[in-house]
Amino acid sequence: MTDSIVLKLNGLSKRFGSVVANDDVSLTLNRGEVLALLGENGAGKTTLMNMLFGHYLPDAGTIEVADETGVLQPLPLGQPQVALGAGVGMVHQHFTLAENISALDNITLGSEPLFALRRNRREARKKIEAIIAQSGLNAPLDTPVGRLSVGERQRVEILKALYRRARILVLDEPTAVLTPQEADTLFENIRMMTNEGLSVIFISHKLREVLAFSDRIAVLRHGHLVGEMATSEADETSIARMMVGAETPELASTRIAPGSPVLTLSGVSVSGRSKRDTLSAVDLTVHAHEILGIAGVSGNGQSGLANVISGLAQAEQGLIRVNEVEIDAPTPAAMVRAGVGRIPEDRHHEGIVGAMSVAENMVIEYLDDPGVQSRGLLRHEAIQSNAERLAKAYDVRGPGVDAPARLLSGGNIQKLILARVFDRAPRLILANQPTRGLDMGAAAEVGRRLLEARERGAGVVLISEDLDEILGLADRIVVIRDGELHEAPGRDREQIGLMMAGEPA
């Protein structure tokens, strides 16, 4: 391994509206090195890599990439084609392969001239086979990609990057979809490739594999680079502390003695389509006057839990009780009737009907209510005055209550949803990622409303990937991992971080 630098990120910053995704991040990558990029969700890892790859244009900072002779050249920003040409290859978490054509065609697709008279497949095959021999990335080249396993597809993605002469390879959570055995093979292949001079940045949550396979570790937190160290000097505790920060935020309000249970799940199982919406035999109790925080790395069953509580998914096994009454046939309507207020994760897609008015969106969950309709006809004036009142009380700003809801900003859409939910004084509130993508002001408002509801006697299930948010609001914390719930013994963020990452507590 040589120490010549192949990539330099100098003071990259990127903000989306008022959200700072990256603030003055500088990194270097050496030839033949495996750099692990660590951080919680929303720490800014993907934004950083998207700037490197030209998908995003940085607000400040420069990037330098070594050319074939090893001399650093400034990389024009915001142009994916140029980044590709400079030897930066990226393998996304979600593959970008055409499933109906062969692996060989997928690899060569896009790197051939559009109007070539004939495709030189034999040449291409020879080149790919040479890369396979060098890297050990075995994949059947003539099978349609749709018939390949996930591991094979990933190898095809990497081959595609290498075929385009990538000298720097970025892997976004490469092992998230792999079995442990496949992951081991992948890391062996990566090692073979770095011995040939390839440099790799891989994004991961899993501390164990980071420690086992990387040369150097860089940790991002809230958009800042908070630490960088050689892997040989790192251990799990020090990394976990860096990822989640040292200090535990003060609990935002004093604890109130919890009341009677408002939600009980006993032995609830859901077999979803993927890991993210699967639950296995979950037990959970939420009391009145209590905010229960569900912490976890994204895609570990949070959607499954949210779907059960909001009535979107039917549990195959187990009992669901709301306010100590069993819900036999959980549907969204039944849950609303039982007094569950639901703040959905995807507020644009599930929270509002964008083409309908703000006023209509404020009553969409309560169409059977006599305040909304009489004998099947909408009570237009009642709906209108209800909307005016709520917009004022919850500070929903926008072009007015008759305007389509999609014209509101993200923060105001969330306020609309808060107004709809909290105005009915629900006994149980499900808040799924309630502050994701919101600016500080709107996020603080969400927190204040949740605490207010707790004060009033509601139970709150707060699902969040932001551990700070959970530590700041929750009275009790449960970690979700692989569709199972594990009660956190305390509010120690290091320990919670380890539990989230899959280490025994």
Place this chain on the structure above:
Amino acid sequence: MIRIEPRETQSRTFTLGVPILSAVIALALAAIPLLAAGANPIVAYAEMFRGVFGSVFAFSEVLTRATPLIFTGLAAALAFRAKLWNIGAEGQLYLGAMAAVAIGSGVLDVPGILLLPMIVILGAAAGAAGMVAPTYLKTRFGADEVVTTLLLNFIILIFVQMMLEGPLQDPMSLGWPQSAPVLDQGMLPPLMERLRVHSGLILALILAGLAQFMLARSVWGFRLRAVGENAAAARHAGINVKRSLFGVAILSGGLAGLAGVSEVAGLKGYLTADLSPGFGYTGIVVAMLAGLSPAGVVIAALFIASVFVGADSMSRAMGVSSFLADLVVSMSLLCVLVGGFVARYRIVRSSTARAAS
């Protein structure tokens, strides 16, 4: 780099202006083949105008032609509002027509005063029945209703032909594939002496008004709009999406069935396999021209009926093909689709890639 972005606001002038402008552009474009056919377009269009507004008879013909188009236009507009793509109005029209002649020709022994209501109700029910299977297949298995409803049209038409040569054939028809006539008590009364325009038009107008009102003001309409605009949010909000889809499917099929009832019991008096010159398909054009608004359907149906009736008299006077009417109708649809796109999106030129967050 050129990008296409949704417009933040759609102005009222745009939503009203686009269909009108499209109609004008379509007529302008149709002048080209008129010229090619050797006719002076201005004279031709003047003939066309006279064929529509030149006499009470001419205009009554437009109303007669518009009547089935209002029914099928409403059928398409309501279904499309829920994003249920019912392309099967043509088949449902024939189902309604078949039910109308089956009952109306005296198969059932019904007291005279009840015959007409029975024909209307059962005709609508027959059309509605044609939507049950496609909607079930869609909600249960995700089968594309565009395909199922479209293909059902052909199956139903062949079934109609079979029935007209079998059980429904008029024994007095000397072997023609034609049904027995609807009894006089079963006919929709005409609106004016010696003109063909009949009370089916009144029914169509009432239903259009009702649909407009229900869509805007009823809980049913609210649910329908929510399901059509964002099914995921509707489901999350506790709206039973499947039930809404079935509800609108049955209404849509029923309206298309009424188009058949109105043609048989209002105009022809009996059923043949060429009852409809594609009213079901033209209804889709009507609905799109109307921007899927029930009130707009009435206007769009009148426009398209005028084009057809006007083109007929133009072709008689000028000796050019009346297929020109089809050309104008298809081109106005294309213009509306392009215009609708321009109304909803704007094209933005930008020098750098902006963050897509």
